[in-house]
Amino acid sequence: MTVPVEIFRGERTQVLGMARSGLAAARALAAGGAAVRCWDDSETGRNAAQAAGFTLADPTAPGALDGAAALVMAPGVPLTHPKPHPAVAAARAAGAPILGDVELLVRARPAARFVAVTGTNGKSTTTALIGWMLKSAGRRVEVGGNLGVPALALEPLEEDGIYVLETSSYQLDLIDEAAFDVGVFLNITPDHLDRHGSIEGYVAAKARIFKNAKPGAAAVIAVDDAHTRRIADALAARADRRLVRVSAETPCPGGVYAASGADGAPVLIDDLDGAATEAAALADCPALRGRHNWQNAAAAYAVCRLMGLSTRDAAEGLARFPGLAHRQERVAEIDGVVFVNDSKATNAEAAAKALSAYGSIYWIAGGRGKAGGYAALEPHLGPVRAAFLIGEAADEMGRALAASVPVVQCGDLETAVERASTLARKEGGAGATVLLSPACASFDQFKDFEARGDAFRALVAQRAAEGAA
Secondary structure, eight states: OOOOOOTTTTSEEEEEOOSHHHHHHHHHHHHTTOEEEEEOSSHHHHHHHHHTTOEEOOTTSTTTTTTOSEEEEOTTSOSSSSSOOHHHHHHHHHTOOEEOHHHHHHHHOTTSEEEEEEOSSSHHHHHHHHHHHHHHTTOEEEEEESSSSOGGGSOOOOTTEEEEEEOOHHHHTTOSSOOEEEEEEOOOOSOOHHHHSSHHHHHHHHHGGGSSEEEEEEEEEEOSSHHHHHHHHHHHTOOSSEEEEEESSSOOTTSEEEEEOTTSOEEEEEOTTSOOEEEEEGGGOTTSOSHHHHHHHHHHHHHHHHTTOOHHHHHHHHHHOOOOTTSSEEEEEETTEEEEEOTTOOSHHHHHHHHTTOSSEEEEEESBOOTTTTGGGGGGOTTEEEEEEESTTHHHHHHHHTTTSOEEEEESHHHHHHHHHHHIIIIIOTTOEEEEOOSSBSTTTSSSHHHHHHHHHHHHHHHHHHTOO
């Protein structure tokens, strides 16, 4: 599918970066009648462009961008740090605007409505959750952007349609005129600092989600960290949109937040209309375990209510959400032992969230270590009955964890699944969880975290077929 971008019909455009989003942008521009020139700094990318039928032109060649209507850059091309791509200076000298795929989509479909989601953690889950809830209520929805399908490869929507887009800091750096009906900002922890120069630069890029506002626009901001609280306070002083604060930790007057219900179990409180009513029992949302997912749930619920869903429809959507692959994905239950695939947890902070969401954990971790170490895990090791370690980082992780939990060196994932499953069945029984949440990258033994998660799924399925936890 391609969304035709007709704003440059009859004009020459340049696309830089020929991975998925770049190719989608080139196809969208061509479908809209623009003359498209393409380039990638890698031979693989250039070959992909030629295979798709596009003419190659190096935007850094003298005069290459003179008269160009726009330079459309893929998100992976550096705009500012560690240093701008040479095409950036060439475009500015030629007076050609520098745009991204999300900007083009918003301009191309002015009648549709747009929900944009950003944040360091949880944006994929929240984006998918919003899409699921809206679709479950019968709305016409397309979900993509940084998650899954590139923005310009989605289906064209009209006034009855809603685009729900995960937006990265790289994509938001390329926002110019685009305005969203609802912008969602979840949280900030240091990330991608090489691309933004500092934490301040990273926060500023994320905050561009609120750069422009449509009439009737809203900002949904989770206020569980200092950065997002400051952004919410700044937006409160502006009158160009409705501000809705959400939280997994504290009451938010006029917003949505998690709290303890009458029985002590977590519930979602809806105060959007000033009534502070219990809207959903979070314990009834199996794909949204853990406090970090309560933040995702609060944000998604607020968005869907703002988009016109009833309390009942929004709550039912939360409860039925199946979750995302490789993100605390419940893959099986064998003899009462639950198997959870959290392969996407490629650093200690992400794994800590999973460890805080389960009891009686037989934890499979390891891979290729990342900077930052494993200190973030320490406060969350209480439920861990044993750690089954794999990959390059196994010895280092073992030394870091040995004082807190029993460590079993396994080497590879197959061995870890076998040993964790056997011990979980023997010791834990019903209520035990075998959790793959590696706290490490996958590249020592797998192509990527998806391949690691797929391998875990297959190994668990094999054990299920054999009738053994």
